Amino acid sequence: MPARTSWIPYALIAPSVVFLGAFFLIPLVQTIWLSFSAGDELSLANYERMVNDLNFSLAVRNTFLLTLVVVPVQVVLALAMATMVSKLEKGRDIALWILTIPLGISDLAAGLAWLALLQNTGYLNSALYALGLIPGPVGWLSQETPWSLFFAIAAAEVWRATAIVLVILIAGLQLIPKEFSEAAEIFGARPWTRFRRITLPLLKPSLQSALILRTVLAFEVFAVVYALGGRNFPVLAGEAYTWQNENQNYGVAAAYAVLIMAISLAATAVYLRVLRTRPEQLP
């Protein structure tokens, strides 16, 4: 490549670098600074306040619990759905389209839809009452029923965000030539063995992307929780919101934001390491 054109690549990426710098890096640095400052000096006061807050350990526990339940369920469901959709000979596109509808719904709207189902006067109670299974309205989403609240939130999250995993996995499945599976079939592998020994290992790069994306988003879960449980089910992002808006304490809110980021980065690092595909094993 001639030397005089060497500035062109930099010029081409400059707008996005400026954009990222202005709207991502600067706020990020500001947030980190905010979380570590009290007045004009460096201090861990915000973090102390965050950790000593009554809701903190509950929020950490709930966020991790939700992530640990929702993400594996989503991956297993999405794998099953992707396998089925890619086996369809007719109507593949329409099936995929229908399965991805929840992706087009904002998370708050999804939370409200599930609220309409599960609240005291919701569709679930009406149906159970009509069937004579309950004597009157049952509260599923109150502080007194933490497990049913948890499962309601988990169900809503699974419903809302499994499709993004599905889309990534279907794209990944399409990249695997069908000869691999056919060869395995000829040499004696049953369907489950083919899935385990051939499809799954070859799908690893897509699984890695899907897991990183879903896990990072799961640690940021907020709107669905807020719609269904409010502060009855504290989560990290919800606490950041409360400190920012209700308590007007930006420092503690920033500390929560930095904590969420640190957890997400750690999870991403774990996935990159555990699910790495060595270059010589790529197709």
Add this chain to the structure above:
Amino acid sequence: MADIVIDRVVKEFGSFRALQEVSLTVRDGEFVALLGPSGCGKTTLLRIIAGLEKQNAGRVVIGGRDVSDLAPRRRGLAMVFQNYAVFPHMTVFENVAFGLRMQKAPQAEVKRKVERAASLLHIDSYLDRYPAKLSGGQRQRVAVARALAVEPAVLLMDEPLSNLDALLRLEMRTELKAVLREAGTTTIYVTHDQTEAMGLADRIAVMYGGKIDQIGTPLEVYATPATRFVGGFLGSPPMNFIKVRCAQGMARIGEAAVPCPPADGELELGLRGEDASLDPGGSGIPFDVRVVEPMGSHLLLTGSIDGQLARIVAPPTAHVTAGERVALTVDPSRLTWIDGATGRALARA
């Protein structure tokens, strides 16, 4: 070891009939090539034998057992794919061992058989490498070793050499023939390359338009093609077809006359380029030479006989110049006579 009987197999894709009642018998230990242009149904037939595709009608019998409705893994065969389908996430050893592992063979047996197949294909030194680190030819060897390691009764090969460059193809072809001869496996080999089919196969089934036009030894299909298509598809240059009129047992071509079989209407004379010899100053079939191409081992002459395109192979030392008219003598016993209407060869006297 097993013989294969393909009995009136039909395959339709929608309204397209890819295979029209194809029947074929492959003897135990025989090497049969399915040869034809792309779209002739040869790969579809192979996939039906493998069980990867389901026929609409007809039966596939392997070793006396009707396998028509069996899953591929129950048919007792192995296959080599066109793009090798060597598993990228497994070492060469695990690739070759795959079939044995699926059979739950004991570790010692797996090791022994993998090493045997690997040494047969000269890949012993790559056993712990991943396929991405291998060249196309080496991957091909892994695919063949994987197939031979299970000691299959039947080996199916789908254009296994077509992704290799010309020199490697020639080398692998020779080696494959030696290896398979030693293994004695019944083999069906799909190819569109006539030299591969001629060089490797005991018998060649030439396919065209979803049918087998002819099946026979390489020499038979070459020297005595059953149809115009077979004559034109095999050989380089392909067989020449000259339209002639036959009267009283003689066909007139220019000033020359050739004895012809009794037939009504128009006949075509099928003449292999190397079956004609130059007859300087003679009164043979007149051939107007338009282009002379020295190919080293021979001269390739392109021109016309009775106004129809023809290619003739002459000795490399022959003195022929473009624009010249030469006389050709032919051995009547080596000619093929084609019915102009049906495209089928007439029975030989």
